Amino acid sequence: MTSDKKLHKKLLEILACPVDKLPLKYNKKENILTCKNKHTYRVKDGIPILLPPKE
Numbered sequence: 250m251t252s253d254k255k256l257h258k259k260l261l262e263i264l265a266c267p268v269d270k271l272p273l274k275y276n277k278k279e280n281i282l283t284c285k286n287k288h289t290y291r292v293k294d295g296i297p298i299l300l301p302p303k304e
């Protein structure tokens with residue numbers, strides 16, 4: 250089982266939630282990024298999709 254599509258650690262360090270600028274935490278199991286305010290972003294092929302959630 251290879252996992253070369255994992256999110257790069259360095260990339261994760263510079264990522265912030267586009268809505269509130271909080272640091273994002275990577276959930277490996279679900280392959281999503283979340284911030285403290287429960288905004289959730291999907292990661293596709295190792296690239297985070299940082300689209301602000303629709304109101």
Ligand SMILES: [Zn+2]
Pocket residue numbers: 266267268269270271284285286287288
């Ligand atoms: Zn957020």
